[in-house]
Amino acid sequence: MFLQHMISLLLLMRSSPIVLTDRCEGSYRCLANDLLAKNMKIAPQDTCSVLVTVASMEYETLSFDTKEQQMSCRVKVNMGWSDFSLMWTKKTSYAEAIMLPADKIWTPGLALDNAIDATSKPYTDDVVVTSFGSVSHAVILLIAVSCDIKLFTYPFVSGQCLVAINGWKNGDCGIVLFYPRTVTTSGGTLSGEWMTENVEIAKEDDMENRKYLLVTLSINPFSAVVTLILPSALIMLADLVSFSLPIQGGERNNLKVTLMLSLTMFILILNDRLPSGGECTPLLHYHFCFCLVNLVLSMVTSLVLTHLLTSDSFMASTCLKRIRRQNAQLDQNEADAGMKKQSSGSAKASLQKIVNFLENVEQKEQVANSKEAFVNYLDKFCFCFFCFLTSFTLSLLLLSQEQTCAKLKRYISGIMSLIP
Structure with missing residues (x-):
């Protein structure tokens, strides 16, 4: 019994520093x-x-x-x-x-x-x-x-x-x-x-x-200039250069349709990149809108000029009236030539027929030249008009002041107020 008490006391003494401190x-x-x-x-x-x-x-x-x-x-x-x-x-x-x-x-x-x-x-x-x-x-x-x-x-x-x-x-x-x-x-x-x-x-x-x-x-701005602004400017420049192509043949019309579709693709890219609402719509939206309208008008004008060159159904000018009078005169000359043929001899009638044919050819050439000159005049006028319109469209990108947005909003509001 004494030995057990001693062992318990020793164990208590060894554990006391951990418990008490x-x-x-x-x-x-x-x-x-x-x-x-x-x-x-x-x-x-x-x-x-x-x-x-x-x-x-x-x-x-x-x-x-x-x-x-x-x-x-x-x-x-x-x-x-x-x-x-x-x-x-x-x-x-x-x-x-x-x-x-x-x-x-x-x-x-x-x-x-x-x-x-x-x-x-x-x-x-x-x-x-x-x-x-x-x-x-x-x-x-x-x-x-x-x-x-x-x-x-x-x-x-x-x-x-x-x-x-x-x-x-x-x-x-x-x-x-x-x-x-x-x-x-x-x-x-x-x-x-x-x-x-x-x-x-x-x-x-x-x-x-x-x-x-x-x-x-x-x-x-490098990315936006290369992917949006520069392509739109080059498309508008290509549209102006397309006026150097001949109206006949349809090459000009095909090029203008291609340019319009190309600009439409860039408009889709713009809509994916920029918001269309907010306090003031980005100016680049207006720029592409004007470019698209410009290309559509240019394409429609080219189609109308091509039609005018091949047909006079839409012409109502003084020059076209003169062309129609010349055509009527040609028909009258042919009728007179037929009547003379019956009264004159065969040799004289043949000679007169050749003369009338040559006169008809010359008159038709004059009519064609007059029509071509009139269409070329309209083409030059349209070229000058679209040069001005393109310059106006590209100049919108130069508006970079804060108050331009407010001015543009007031301008649009003024135009809308004039509409009944």
Whole structure:
């Protein structure tokens, strides 16, 4: 019996330093387990609000949808706050800082005020906690926001997008977020045809402690110029050059139909790239509309001139009346020649017939020459008219001032008011 008591006493003496001491000494895991045992999933309740300081922000533009005017971006937020429930003294451990699982303690949630779609995930699975109760944590925010950028002078435009990242507040309680002074950009500045020029922190005038990221974007016009503006200008130039082709034969008409179909294809590309509504429709829509009307008028004019050259059914001018009188005179001459044939001899009648035939041929040649000269005159007039119309159409691209949109809207409204 005495031997059993001695063994129990020795075992108690060996286990007493672990049970009785409250120090973890150099064991970080021991300290972490002690802190996690407190179940710190609730926000710090030292005051009604929690002050969260954003040490730094890293911004990157992922994409920009020109048609929908939506921007997707990635923001890394490095933030810190104080939780005095996670403090420890040197009596507990000499450790200055430890790592704790981010899902085992409370972390602040950020309010994304103007986000269409947002995803938040921790940058790492751990947070850093110091002996003073300071917690450092980083999150990655994938945000999609709607941007109201005026595309009237597309592709020579620039605009700004707002990304509102704030804490939440209900009365005196909530999360108060303190922004850094500057925002750093990461990754490339070019996202498709859009470039990120600048990112800065701005503050709302009517809201206290409400700030947002002001992202300035601009378009690289090379892609739009090569795929839209340059082809439309070359098509219009080819339409003018087509006036050098002869009206007879139909080669000119075939070329104009091909040009019109080509422009229609580019209009479909434009509709897939740019929005057709909004405060002011992009000027490029008007440009392509005028180009299409110009090509259709040019094609119809070419068809009419071809018909006029081969038939006079649509002609009502003085020149055409003269041509018809000449045709009637030719018929009368043929009738007179027939009557003379009966009264004169065979030799004289044959000679007269040859003379009348030659006169008829000459008169028909004069009629054909007059008709061709009249059509050529109309063709030159149409060429000059379409030169002016093409120059007017292409000059619309030179309108690049902000007030042009308002002026154009007033002009269209004035025209619509004149229509009964």
